[in-house]
Amino acid sequence: MPDVVSEERITITTANGDEEIDNPLFTFRYQPSRDTTLFPGNGVQDSAQTVRAATANSDLGNANLMKGAVG
Secondary structure, eight states: OOGGGGOSEEEEEETTEEEEEEOTTTOOBOOTTOOGGGSTTSSGGGOSBOOOOTTHHHHHHHSOTTTTOOO
């Protein structure tokens, strides 16, 4: 995976100049007004944010992502 997915904060360029923000590819905080009925029964509705597992990069590196791919 690219390094950017492992960085907790990133710098983006806005109309007002560079701004450091939480990296949405590392973790994403749900808005309080989200529709909790979109993910019934899997625990996501009870989470405040996504969390990237510490082993995500190695897990993906060991996975056969092309298995079953068409073409």
